[in-house]
Amino acid sequence: MDALRTELVELGRYAKLHFEREERVALEVGYNDVNRLHDSHDRLKLALRLRYAELAGTLDDAKVEGFVSFLRTWLIDHVIKEDMQLKPWIQGAERRRGRPANEPLRYMVRPL
Ligand SMILES: [Fe+2]
Numbered sequence: 001m002d003a004l005r006t007e008l009v010e011l012g013r014y015a016k017l018h019f020e021r022e023e024r025v026a027l028e029v030g031y032n033d034v035n036r037l038h039d040s041h042d043r044l045k046l047a048l049r050l051r052y053a054e055l056a057g058t059l060d061d062a063k064v065e066g067f068v069s070f071l072r073t074w075l076i077d078h079v080i081k082e083d084m085q086l087k088p089w090i091q092g093a094e095r096r097r098g099r100p101a102n103e104p105l106r107y108m109v110r111p112l
Contacts, residue, residue: 004064005055011071012048019045022083029093031086040082044074 019041026034051070055063 004059008052008055008067012052015048016045022086025090026086029086029089031089033085037082037086040078044078047074 023034023038023041026037031037047070051067055067
């Protein structure tokens with residue numbers, strides 16, 4: 001279970017980098033709701049910290065199940081519903097830059 005805990009900490013680090021990158025992209029493409037996106041990320045970071053606190057001490061199946069359920073909700077509710085609102089803004093920015101329609105969106109694959 002220590003390996004799982006290590007992975008969860010790494011996930012938290014990755015999430016923080018992902019949020020920062022996504023907010024940078026949102027600003028660059030002129031997204032009109034960056035503050036809401038930032039607030040949503042702040043709420044997720046707080047929820048993640050609270051979840052980590054629940055994982056303190058002995059890990060059992062119920063704690064792990066609760067954490068996995070949280071991640072599933074996070075992915076569905078945030079990434080699908082909120083992050084996808086950025087897509088037309090990114091596409092518009094890419095169109096203005098002259099990206100051919102058959103190329104992947106550079107904003108989505110650009111390294112940090
Ligand atoms: Fe996001």
